Amino acid sequence: MASSPTAAPFAGKTFGVTVSNLTKLFAGVAVLKDISLEVRPGEIFCIMGPSGSGKSVLLKHIAGLETATSGEVRIGQFDAADPATREKVHLALVFQAGALFNSLTVYDNLALYPREHRLCNEAGIRERVMHALSILSLEKAAHKFPSELSGGMKKRVAIARALVMEPQLLLYDEPTSELDPVMGATISEIIATLRRQTAVTSIVVTHDRDLALSIADRIAIIMDGRIRATGRPDDFREPKDPQIANFLMPVIDLQNPRFKQLENNHE
Numbered sequence: 001m002a003s004s005p006t007a008a009p010f011a012g013k014t015f016g017v018t019v020s021n022l023t024k025l026f027a028g029v030a031v032l033k034d035i036s037l038e039v040r041p042g043e044i045f046c047i048m049g050p051s052g053s054g055k056s057v058l059l060k061h062i063a064g065l066e067t068a069t070s071g072e073v074r075i076g077q078f079d080a081a082d083p084a085t086r087e088k089v090h091l092a093l094v095f096q097a098g099a100l101f102n103s104l105t106v107y108d109n110l111a112l113y114p115r116e117h118r119l120c121n122e123a124g125i126r127e128r129v130m131h132a133l134s135i136l137s138l139e140k141a142a143h144k145f146p147s148e149l150s151g152g153m154k155k156r157v158a159i160a161r162a163l164v165m166e167p168q169l170l171l172y173d174e175p176t177s178e179l180d181p182v183m184g185a186t187i188s189e190i191i192a193t194l195r196r197q198t199a200v201t202s203i204v205v206t207h208d209r210d211l212a213l214s215i216a217d218r219i220a221i222i223m224d225g226r227i228r229a230t231g232r233p234d235d236f237r238e239p240k241d242p243q244i245a246n247f248l249m250p251v252i253d254l255q256n257p258r259f260k261q262l263e264n265n266h267e
């Protein structure tokens, strides 16, 4: 049967994720400790926690880039650690630093995956790439190199590249890190809009409280490799657990020399 070159082979399907008793040791040191959580199909699920708490390692297990010491991750009914799962589930991971190829233009960065996987002919690839760029308002950047882009644009290109894969599961690692608050809000809006338009399950690792509280359906807080709490954003607006409160709303110490300096500058 002939199909149009731009047909979305996976459109309309998405998957939930189940993490069961996941433990990961690096050189004998546990960085994930008996993690269990369930992400429902179509949900925006934020994984929050301090730096070094295990967020990226957890996301890599979901993406099949790390193998568990014990326990398992399932994407729908498929084992995330099984390489064959990548043939069955279209999964896209938006890396923290964007992970763009500096020697390729934005256009070629986006075209790389469909070309390598021979998803369609060049005309079809062009249509896919330009469509993804237009969703992220990046058409004018198509022929620029990553070194010519601002930090916010690089993050948008990384998301556009994920969209070209027509993902059924979208994973983001710190999508707003190193961005100013306005660009951070723009990225939050994009993540929420994409989920609204495609209903794709979106797992967002972040330590950005504003991002998580504004877009998440549910949030898990991870501390020192363990799930400390899960709930809806409203459950975390006035957290009772002192450790969670301290992470989400650190008390600003006005005696800190840095703040003293700021005060002096305003005088």
Ligand SMILES: Nc1ncnc2c1ncn2[C@@H]1O[C@H](COP(=O)(O)OP(=O)(O)O)[C@@H](O)[C@H]1O
Residues within 6 Å of the ligand: 026, 031, 049, 050, 051, 052, 053, 054, 055, 056, 057, 058
């Ligand atoms: N490949 C690795 N080998 C050894 N230790 C690692 C590796 N990846 C991560 N770690 C350690 O695991 C812990 C959790 O890391 P990570 O998940 O990156 O934290 P974050 O919550 O900041 O994303 C850290 O102590 C980190 O140093």
Ligand SMILES: [Mg+2]
Residues within 6 Å of the ligand: 055, 056, 057, 173
């Ligand atoms: Mg990380």
